[in-house]
Amino acid sequence: MSRLIVVSNRVSVTKGRGAAGAQGGLAVAMNGALRARGGIWFGWSGKEVDEFTGQLTMQRADGFTTATIDLEPHDVEEYYNGYANRTIWPLFHYRIDLAEYENEFGRGYERVNEQFANSLIPLVEEEDIIWVQDYHFLPLGERLRAHGLDNRLGLFLHIPWPPARLLVSLPYHERLVEAMLHYDVIGFQSVEWLESFLHYCRKELHAEVDEATGTIRHKGNVTTARAFPIGIDHSEFLALGETDEAKRAYERLASSARNRTVVIGVDRLDYSKGLPERIDAMERLFASHEDMVNQLLYIQIAPPSREDVQSYRQIRATLERKTGQFNGAHSDVDLVPIRYVNRGFGRAELFGFYRAAKIGLVTPIRDGMNLVAKEYVAAQDPEDPGVLILSRFAGAAEQLTDALLVNPLNHEEVTRAIWTALHMPLAERKARWEKLYRVVRDADVLGWADDFITALTPEETQKSSAPLTPAAA
Ligand code: GDG
Numbered sequence: 001m002s003r004l005i006v007v008s009n010r011v012s013v014t015k016g017r018g019a020a021g022a023q024g025g026l027a028v029a030m031n032g033a034l035r036a037r038g039g040i041w042f043g044w045s046g047k048e049v050d051e052f053t054g055q056l057t058m059q060r061a062d063g064f065t066t067a068t069i070d071l072e073p074h075d076v077e078e079y080y081n082g083y084a085n086r087t088i089w090p091l092f093h094y095r096i097d098l099a100e101y102e103n104e105f106g107r108g109y110e111r112v113n114e115q116f117a118n119s120l121i122p123l124v125e126e127e128d129i130i131w132v133q134d135y136h137f138l139p140l141g142e143r144l145r146a147h148g149l150d151n152r153l154g155l156f157l158h159i160p161w162p163p164a165r166l167l168v169s170l171p172y173h174e175r176l177v178e179a180m181l182h183y184d185v186i187g188f189q190s191v192e193w194l195e196s197f198l199h200y201c202r203k204e205l206h207a208e209v210d211e212a213t214g215t216i217r218h219k220g221n222v223t224t225a226r227a228f229p230i231g232i233d234h235s236e237f238l239a240l241g242e243t244d245e246a247k248r249a250y251e252r253l254a255s256s257a258r259n260r261t262v263v264i265g266v267d268r269l270d271y272s273k274g275l276p277e278r279i280d281a282m283e284r285l286f287a288s289h290e291d292m293v294n295q296l297l298y299i300q301i302a303p304p305s306r307e308d309v310q311s312y313r314q315i316r317a318t319l320e321r322k323t324g325q326f327n328g329a330h331s332d333v334d335l336v337p338i339r340y341v342n343r344g345f346g347r348a349e350l351f352g353f354y355r356a357a358k359i360g361l362v363t364p365i366r367d368g369m370n371l372v373a374k375e376y377v378a379a380q381d382p383e384d385p386g387v388l389i390l391s392r393f394a395g396a397a398e399q400l401t402d403a404l405l406v407n408p409l410n411h412e413e414v415t416r417a418i419w420t421a422l423h424m425p426l427a428e429r430k431a432r433w434e435k436l437y438r439v440v441r442d443a444d445v446l447g448w449a450d451d452f453i454t455a456l457t458p459e460e461t462q463k464s465s466a467p468l469t470p471a472a473a
Contacts, residue, residue: 002152002457004039005124006030007116007140008133009080011043011068013061026133026158028233029445033453035063039128042067042120048076054119069119071112078108080136081308088135090311091170092159093272093366098311101171110139117143124151129456132183134158139179154185154456156228159368160395161193164200174205181207181221185456187228189369189395194227228452229399231444232374240348241355241379249345249352253299257356258335260297261422264357266350266372267364268305269342271315274365274391274408275302279322279338281363281414286330286337288415293330293337295422298361299353303344316342354379358386359421363408367394373403377436385433387421389414399443402435 012027034041045057045068052072059066082105090098117140129152132140141153167173177200180186188194194214201207207218214225240246253262267273286292302319306312323340330337354360360376373388373396380386390396390403397405404417
């Protein structure tokens, strides 16, 4: 079995499956895959140094090695805060109005990708497979090939792939996508993002695209593009639900709701998550039903994120203003309808909060997948499950078709969905939840990692399945 090298912006070692750690599913999946195969997890240390040296910090984790490098402050500014989070992130989430196209960002991004390639190459052995994560490293595959590496290279994109019409607004978009085609396998969260990518390759690059297999041939490169929807570590998450921490969190929220139905949102504070629009939908509901303050309690957990970027400071200010105005208008002396909490909680506590909430409000304007939707489903009581309201524009909507699917920009539709959820009979809640739960359980993050790695190692898969053929025949 080939050794695995994972590359991602940050590296995160978990304390083992089932540990009530703060890490999310991605860390769990990567740790699991690396422990199974052995290998290296390579990324940025999160530290800044005055001068880039390429010096690797290597640590032995449980069954694999982590290797990190430090970056210079201006590299972090241009590559991470700049090109990754001020150019690609908004553009790929269809926020062309927020996307900034600065030459320095693009140059910093290419420079850091080259630094990553240079630091990684000495660690790579002949049979290793390399799996790169996300939008920080779209050109890394090409950089590695330029240094003569011919190992199998895969890329998984955690965020959406925008329509060609939007992508063409990015200067040098052809160069960026042509660089991506040096990967052997490119994975997307959903069929929609995959189709957008194939369409772009055909239309803008005039590549030879086989839609049925996702094979793209262009300038001597052959790439397979496929959808690999990511999941959560379902059994790890259920184990968290058994902890005292989860039970205490459940009690705390359920008792403080004072018989009101809890609606929950849990999102990094990001403009892609549709948070102001949720408050607008609530506004509509409260305006049309006077007694709502006695019936509904909306908890929005929104830990701050990327605060070095202006648009993130802005969305935070907008939300503070909107929740303040909303609560000013709709509170009573002893009842406040929106609890907007600007900090993070432990994952076990989140489990308890999800379970105490009879409505999960997951309405991003765009989202690669959205794992909160899946966590909400996993945390429900099978005998009395809550209702998931999910944006059609999240990758998760392709799988979670039994949620109440809404257009998050249509306040009336969201308001109606909240109303429907509030009054949904137990039998329908159960029927919907059972179908959703099956999807969350059966398409989990460990299977996701296995599927991707299998696609990246076709010879290995053939070799391991070869002995079965005579026996089967
Ligand atoms: C990107 C893509 C894709 C949130 N608040 C707290 C907390 N969280 C955890 C959630 C969940 C994770 O963060 C968020 O994941 P999402 O999938 O919802 O969104 P992004 O962070 O934008 O992730 C997304 C994902 O990558 C994976 O491919 O699904 O589309 O945008 O696990 O629970 N965790 C803790 N405390 C919090 O307060 N511990």
